[in-house]
Amino acid sequence: MIDLNSQLQAEVIKALKSLYLLEIKDLELQQTRKDFVGDVTLVVFPYLKASRKGPEQTSQEIGEYLKEHVSFIADFNVIKGFLNLVIADTVWLEKFGEILKTENYGKGEKKNETIMVEYSSPNTNKPLHLGHVRNILLGYSVSEILKAAGKDIIKTQIINDRGIHICKSMLAWQRWGNGETPDSTGVKGDKLVGNYYVKFDQEYKKEIESLVNEGLEEKEAKEQAPIILAAREMLKKWEQGDEEVVALWKKMNGWVYDGFDKTYKTMGVDFQKLYYESDTYLLGKKVVEEGLAKGVFEKDPDGSVWIDLTAEGLDRKILLRSDGTSVYMTQDIGTAIQRAEDFAINGMIYTVGNEQDYHFKVLFIILKKLGYAWAEHLYHLSYGMVDLPTGKMKSREGTVVDADDLMQEQIDTAKEISEELGKTEGMTEEEKTNLYNMVGMGALKYFILKVDPKKRMMFNPAESIDFQGNTGPFIQYTHARIKSLLRRAEKDGLLEKDFNASTYTSLAGVERELIKFLVQFPEVVQVAAEELSPAQIANYTYDLVKAYNAFYQQLPIFTDENESAVLFRIHLSAQTAEVVKMAMGLLGITVPKRM
């Protein structure tokens, strides 16, 4: 497709050269703001020195030149130093015709580039909560966006399945579980294990308290409480491969995975490859040798290994403890290298909260220093915390918003509203269930993804997520409405007729606006991919849908006397629905045919 913008740029450059002998390489054109007439605006202030004239006269001259020399400039107007250019309707119609012919409109060319996207990466000692929800939705959506931009994606997660935290749940279950299982209790596996994690914490606190009453310092009490000693002992046994402990560990982790799978299924997300920390936690050690040999790392007299990043304005960072065990950073280095060995990847994206900005900064520098080619394309998809009105979520204070509960609430709300509005008449039970899921999850996903990932966001559990206005359901509704139109069009045999751009020539304002939005779509996808920002897609789709609704409300579709207008509007609607469907798909949101 011809790129209108770059073509126009070239013409303006020519105009400046011919009028004022001004030689420039490129310049910025912007979209004309809504309240003014025109499509594209040139700000002429920067060229006043060359023109030696006032802003209005300069704009006028450039405008006249362009109107005369460029066929697709239909008109122009000047307001102060702003030259607003009007692009001919025929150009828009031509563009629209090209869009209709484009298969998979919006998708970028294949890039032959494979990126691994890591997201979710939970601990196995407690259920997923609202914080994970943002992580998971972002990771999934960014993956879909990158795919649409032409990259190959491998979705992955690293499951933090080992360590003292899981031993705590195991120990508590052993002591107080009475052999309970998810099956015997009907409790979802991750919830069951999470309950025992809480139980451990309660018992631990009691022990600390009684030790303090016996006269111990709190710090000592924390170290010496029998229950924590038992948990440490269990971890040691696990590391030695004690059969009984490992069997229990496998059993309880299995429950958790079953629980997580259900949650992932409701969310509609997936992974191609899973990494487990129990497999990777020793991996970084051999890299240490490599780093020492290359002189990237240094060894202290006590045997600990460090990297000195003071030259980069950072700290000295430890990579191997004096007892020879590895730390978080070492594991992450090892895991990254393992991944590059497992797959032919060109880069990686880590979806991790912004409290780990520093960690990833350091990690990426280290990997670069070690000289891996793929290390040039590592990104930390850093996102802000989700705040509650009460402040930060704290599991110990019971202020976490559980992922499953949250999703169920939205689905229930979707059901309530749908029934209230009487939208479900004639639907089968299955269709209804699907619809409630789609709309409920659509509301939740859109609510989270429309916000710039980098920013922290507010969620108030007391107020339900909106289903009106700038929301997922609003967009879904518009799609359903178009589908309804198309069903009628099909019945009337209108869909078989091709739209011919040359038969319909005078566009209404709302029609032109809508085409402009559709034209933008591929670029929006590219920008969203570059910025790793689903919010770009969400906000674009909202604007598109608003433009469609204005069109829908203002113009008749079937009842227009002009048959080519009817045909045009039906195709315009169909194309809008298609873009909406694809854009929402990039957010992991499905759209209904009826609602």
Add this chain to the structure above:
RNA sequence: GGUCCCGUAGCUCAGCUGGAUAGAGCAUCUGCCUUCUAAGCAGACGGUCAUAGGUUCGAAUCCUAUCGGGAUCACCA
């Protein structure tokens, strides 16, 4: 204390590679269903873009300082 992020309408958010009169949604108030789905449309109300300087023809956007909020700075993960 060092480093990093943030502060836009009552609330939740766009806009931030400098450009026109700072935009949406929610909430409040007006209209519009006998014509294609009113989860919609049209409109009203609501702003010293935290504050103070600076750069510029032009600053919500860039720079500096101050205030306020948050994160991070472990031989934890």
